[in-house]
């Protein structure tokens with residue numbers, strides 16, 4: 001029976017991952033902000049901690065509390081997060097700071113607190129929920145893409161640091177999933193963006209509003225894949241979830257390849273001769 005620590009199990013992907021882990025017979029310690037969570041198959045194998053990850057010290061305190069419940073954590077899922085969406089012109093410092101506190105720093109602090117204990121255990125899995133926006137950013141997501149790209153970079157570097165151990169890190173990048181993500185995202189109200197009318201950011205905002213609660217991705221199916229990944233002996237460092245994510249990242253990779261080839265001579269021209 002493995003012990004999972006999952007942030008943000010009140011709803012959405014976190015709730016689905018908790019339900020799938022419990023259905024697999026494991027134990028879950030999950031964080032919520034308001035003290036309740038309706039997770040299927042919970043029984044007495046679900047332990048909730050009330051945590052607002054935007055508060056100073058909250059992430060480390062939650063990780064220490066989680067560790068004290070069963071004396072070990074086998075699988076960490078840094079899932080809690082939200083989006084700040086809109087044209088760069090509309091972003092405030094407060095929005096940026098809270099976004100990075102919750103979506104970036106909380107997960108890093110949780111890893112830093114738990115890793116010494118996981119090292120002593122000799123095995124563990126760290127699953128960081130990022131986003132396709134972090135790998136193939138689109139208009140109106142400058143802040144969110146920056147936050148998720150930061151977690152992608154952190155995850156890959158930590159995975160490299162843990163080479164040769166049975167502790168594996170995976171950055172999991174979902175495409176669009178049918179959760180409350182877009183309801184909860186900080187977004188300018190309809191017609192209130194300072195982005196140029198008809199410009200790319202305004203168009204992106206409008207299409208995000210249209211896709212709300214009609215997203216392609218099923219959180220329960222994502223959770224099933226995440227449980228499979230947590231059980232794998234050799235999990236990948238990067239995983240995409242959803243056909244939309246696959247298409248976008250492949251397009252981005254092709255575009256980057258084309259740019260690298262087109263500018264290869266200039267790239268190579270900057271080396272010293274010796």
Ligand SMILES: NC(=O)c1ccc[n+]([C@@H]2O[C@H](COP(=O)([O-])OP(=O)(O)OC[C@H]3O[C@@H](n4cnc5c(N)ncnc54)[C@H](OP(=O)(O)O)[C@@H]3O)[C@@H](O)[C@H]2O)c1
Nearest residue numbers: 008010012013033052053054080081131176177179180181
């Ligand atoms: N759905 C998508 O299309 C999508 C795509 C790519 C990546 N993601 C990522 O997937 C993760 C889960 O999102 P979701 O789609 O499941 O969205 P969601 O339904 O809005 O759930 C977000 C979860 O994060 C928690 N949370 C938000 N701010 C928090 C804070 N300050 N402290 C503690 N917990 C906090 C929420 O708690 P409350 O219930 O208290 O608000 C909730 O449990 C996020 O990291 C998101 O960026 C989602």
